[in-house]
Amino acid sequence: MKLTRHMMPLLVMIALLCCSLNGFAAHGEKKPEKKAILLVAFGTSDPEARKVFDRIDEQTRKAFSDVEIRWAFTSKMIRAKLAREGKVLDSPETAMARLMSDGYTHVAVLSLLSSARDMETVAGTLMKNIPGRKPEDAVIFMGHGTGHHPADAIYLAMNQVFQEIDSRAFVRTVEGNLRELDISEIPFERPTRF
Structure with a gap:
């Protein structure tokens, strides 16, 4: 079955649910709270446009210095182009899976335009x-x-x-x-x- 973009919100919700249930797998052990912010954008391969994302990254890291900050690009084409240049960026689904695997218990997924x-x-x-x-x-x-x-x-x-x-x-x-x-x-x- 081919996954469509319509399933992305469902996958994010499942990933968040899995993150919250992750503590139950430790058989009674309480895992320490580990927080992250996932910044999500369509993406860009243009170095000048990338400076905008760099500034957003800088401001986010400054405002949330005690929280892991990661990026995900929704465009498969942009991710593939950047990978050919040696710059690997995850899709939102892959980024959520990595965060879960890395033990993050709380993840805020932020679109660049969310209000x-x-x-x-x-x-x-x-x-x-x-x-x-x-x-x-x-x-x-x-x-x-x-x-x-x-x-x-x-x-x-x-x-x-x-x-x-x-x-x-x-x-x-x-x-x-x-x-x-x-x-x-x-x-x-x-x-x-x-």
């Missing part, structure tokens, strides 16, 4: 940091997207957040629900450059 506040912060920061943008310029932020997973809804939500900040800011994706941009969506009160 409305996260989306508002990211959108606001991006809009303030577009070099050379004039108020009349339309901006399209590109994401990967996925046509076969509920997580694609994040892109729809991000598009809404950007639209609330600026009616000329859009999110579009390579795959999924936001693949096309209808030019009629862009208000043309002033000239627009693409």
